[in-house]
Amino acid sequence: MSVSVVAFSGGVGGAKLASGLSRVLEPGKLLVAANTGDDFSHMGLHISPDIDSIFYAVTDLNNTETGWGRTGETWNFMAALKGFGGEDWFNLGDSDLAMHVLRTHWLQQGQSLSEVTQNFCQALNVPFNLAPMSNDPVTTMIDTDKGTLPMQDYFVREHCEPVAKKFSYKDANEASANSDILSALSGDDLQTIVLCPSNPYLSIDPILAVPGIVEALKATDVPVIAVSPIVGGLALKGPLGKIMGELGLEPSSLSIAKHYGDLLDVLVIDEGDAHEAEAIEALGSQVCIAPTIMKTIDDQRALANVVLAITKK
Amino acid sequence: MSVSVVAFSGGVGGAKLASGLSRVLEPGKLLVAANTGDDFSHMGLHISPDIDSIFYAVTDLNNTETGWGRTGETWNFMAALKGFGGEDWFNLGDSDLAMHVLRTHWLQQGQSLSEVTQNFCQALNVPFNLAPMSNDPVTTMIDTDKGTLPMQDYFVREHCEPVAKKFSYKDANEASANSDILSALSGDDLQTIVLCPSNPYLSIDPILAVPGIVEALKATDVPVIAVSPIVGGLALKGPLGKIMGELGLEPSSLSIAKHYGDLLDVLVIDEGDAHEAEAIEALGSQVCIAPTIMKTIDDQRALANVVLAITKK
Numbered sequence: 001m002s003v004s005v006v007a008f009s010g011g012v013g014g015a016k017l018a019s020g021l022s023r024v025l026e027p028g029k030l031l032v033a034a035n036t037g038d039d040f041s042h043m044g045l046h047i048s049p050d051i052d053s054i055f056y057a058v059t060d061l062n063n064t065e066t067g068w069g070r071t072g073e074t075w076n077f078m079a080a081l082k083g084f085g086g087e088d089w090f091n092l093g094d095s096d097l098a099m100h101v102l103r104t105h106w107l108q109q110g111q112s113l114s115e116v117t118q119n120f121c122q123a124l125n126v127p128f129n130l131a132p133m134s135n136d137p138v139t140t141m142i143d144t145d146k147g148t149l150p151m152q153d154y155f156v157r158e159h160c161e162p163v164a165k166k167f168s169y170k171d172a173n174e175a176s177a178n179s180d181i182l183s184a185l186s187g188d189d190l191q192t193i194v195l196c197p198s199n200p201y202l203s204i205d206p207i208l209a210v211p212g213i214v215e216a217l218k219a220t221d222v223p224v225i226a227v228s229p230i231v232g233g234l235a236l237k238g239p240l241g242k243i244m245g246e247l248g249l250e251p252s253s254l255s256i257a258k259h260y261g262d263l264l265d266v267l268v269i270d271e272g273d274a275h276e277a278e279a280i281e282a283l284g285s286q287v288c289i290a291p292t293i294m295k296t297i298d299d300q301r302a303l304a305n306v307v308l309a310i311t312k313k
Numbered sequence: 314m315s316v317s318v319v320a321f322s323g324g325v326g327g328a329k330l331a332s333g334l335s336r337v338l339e340p341g342k343l344l345v346a347a348n349t350g351d352d353f354s355h356m357g358l359h360i361s362p363d364i365d366s367i368f369y370a371v372t373d374l375n376n377t378e379t380g381w382g383r384t385g386e387t388w389n390f391m392a393a394l395k396g397f398g399g400e401d402w403f404n405l406g407d408s409d410l411a412m413h414v415l416r417t418h419w420l421q422q423g424q425s426l427s428e429v430t431q432n433f434c435q436a437l438n439v440p441f442n443l444a445p446m447s448n449d450p451v452t453t454m455i456d457t458d459k460g461t462l463p464m465q466d467y468f469v470r471e472h473c474e475p476v477a478k479k480f481s482y483k484d485a486n487e488a489s490a491n492s493d494i495l496s497a498l499s500g501d502d503l504q505t506i507v508l509c510p511s512n513p514y515l516s517i518d519p520i521l522a523v524p525g526i527v528e529a530l531k532a533t534d535v536p537v538i539a540v541s542p543i544v545g546g547l548a549l550k551g552p553l554g555k556i557m558g559e560l561g562l563e564p565s566s567l568s569i570a571k572h573y574g575d576l577l578d579v580l581v582i583d584e585g586d587a588h589e590a591e592a593i594e595a596l597g598s599q600v601c602i603a604p605t606i607m608k609t610i611d612d613q614r615a616l617a618n619v620v621l622a623i624t625k626k
Contacts, residue, residue, distance in 0.1 A: 043414055043415065043418040044414070044417055044418040044421050045414065070393075073389075074387055074389050074407060076386075076387050076389075076406075076407040076408045077390070077407050077408065077410050077411050077414075078411075079408065080383075080407075080408035080409070080410075080411035080412070081411040081414075081415065083411070083436065083437065084411055084412065084415055084432075084433060084436045084437070085432075085436045086411065086414075086415050093389075094387060094389040094390050094393075094407035094410075095389045095390065095392065095393035096393070097390050097393075097407075097410060097414075098390050098391075098393035098394040098396070098397055098399065099393070099397065101356055101357070101358065101390075101394075101399075101410075101414075102356065102394065102397055102399050104357055105356040105357040108357050119397075119398075120397060123396065123397045123398045124396065124397070
């Protein structure tokens with residue numbers, strides 16, 4: 001199978017476009033490079049929130065009501081856990097647990113995170129390669145007014161309330177990039193690299209922090225296309241708008257373009273933000289204006305097709 | 314707290330009497346020594362089936378329909394697990410999982426199985442000491458016509474269908490008996506030792522196989538009272554009748570008396586087996602005749618009171 005599209009994705013927001021791409025591309029043509037900077041060990045279980053979100057999104061298992069977790073989820077494990085005085089700040093659904101228990105078990109048996117992820121994909125016939133950015137542990141750390149917090153403490157336990165000052169990616173320098181990702185990025189069949197509309201600081205930058213990834217992006221001739229996660233001055237999901245404000249940045253697609261800098265060839269921005277196009281182009285990136293809000297699977301497919309139609313000028 | 318009653322128990326059958334004892338004795342007076350020969354690691358989770366059964370029985374969490382597991386249990390974890398091609402021969406309920414995940418987590422953090430078990434008891438206000446027979450791993454092994462099987466393979470995976478020939482307790486010789494059990498057995502306040510109506514081969518003998526336990530039973534002056542798990546020539550629960558047949562033994566309370574031999578001071582047999590009393594007494598044990606079938610909590614209490622009223626002649 002020869003990969004023509006590599007998509008970098010975090011959880012919910014990015015997963016929607018990854019899902020769209022998976023639905024319009026032929027089997028084997030897509031590789032989704034997933035952020036694992038959110039991964040953490042919880043009660044001995046290895047949790048990979050972004051991989052799970054992508055997996056659930058592409059298999060239609062995602063819970064569209066909560067925006068995370070599995071559809072039709074039940075919570076009897078959590079209720080029993082609370083009864084035993086267990087940690088209850090991170091919700092684990094009964095069905096969702098199967099993934100965490102199996103992943104942990106397989107990792108303990110010596111499989112890599114890539115192999116484990118492939119097992120899940122094969123079991124549910126996911127027709128593309130879902131590749132963790134690295135098999136080595138990398139943890140997104142957030143310097144805040146409450147001290148330096150690992151991602152899940154910041155995101156789930158503290159509900160993103162602390163003021164974010166700086167982001168870093170612990171152990172990224174020592175991590176090896178997933179060889180499937182590096183191969184795809186240098187492959188002859190590569191046509192497009194997509195930075196999904198995920199949070200740049202929390203979801204895309206951790207992937208870029210792994211040695212070799214940025215170099216591969218710079219070395220390739222194919223367009224690097226980001227879809228802006230900001231629409232109308234607001235993040236569609238999650239704490240991105242709040243974070244940009246705390247960093248002294250205007251929450252806008254222009255700020256996203258500045259953030260990715262010369263890594264970026266094309267920025268896809270929402271129709272409502274067309275007025276930003278000129279300023280973004282002045283930075284040296286092409287702009288593609290399209291509806292970027294994905295409420296339905298059809299929206300996902302439509303945006304995926306927009307992205308795939310882009311060629312570098 | 315000074316223990317006056319030590320009860321040796323396996324899962325379901327024994328747990329009912331342990332439950333009865335817990336309901337009639339003052340807090341702190343009871344110590345239940347639980348079989349851990351069934352314990353095993355399943356998908357990286359440490360499962361202690363008999364401890365769980367006892368725990369659920371004394372807290373009224375037990376599922377009276379299935380006879381095992383928790384009441385009101387749901388099975389969404391298992392359904393998801395099957396979807397991923399995970400092992401599905403051992404059923405893990407969604408609520409039940411909380412105990413397995415927490416136990417495994419606490420053990421990995423360095424707590425002993427005793428400490429872990431005490432955590433659970435404290436969380437749900439269990440008013441007595443539920444003590445694993447040992448903190449060291451001991452595994453009940455069954456020599457069968459299909460080879461030598463560890464307990465859960467024999468019991469759950471093979472549904473007890475292989476013909477049992479011999480029982481052994483792997484690593485029992487190297488295991489240290491739980492110090493709480495040894496202390497209670499040599500304590501000044503001890504009044505009664507109860508072998509609950511559990512399967513002798515699969516539930517009581519593993520406890521007796523741990524060095525120091527039999528010696529403690531022989532050294533004490535208090536009555537060792539077994540409640541026969543056989544009523545009317547049939548085991549009330551589980552494979553005991555089948556196993557006794559395969560070992561060339563008649564399934565009867567007399568055979569139970571012979572099995573425990575001179576360890577036994579008193580055997581409690583069911584009213585329907587009164588005709589066996591003379592033969593049992595001829596072996597040197599006292600006999601107490603009482604209703605031994607426990608269908609309700611009141612039955613459990615009544616049998617517990619019968620046992621506690623017994624004194625050595």
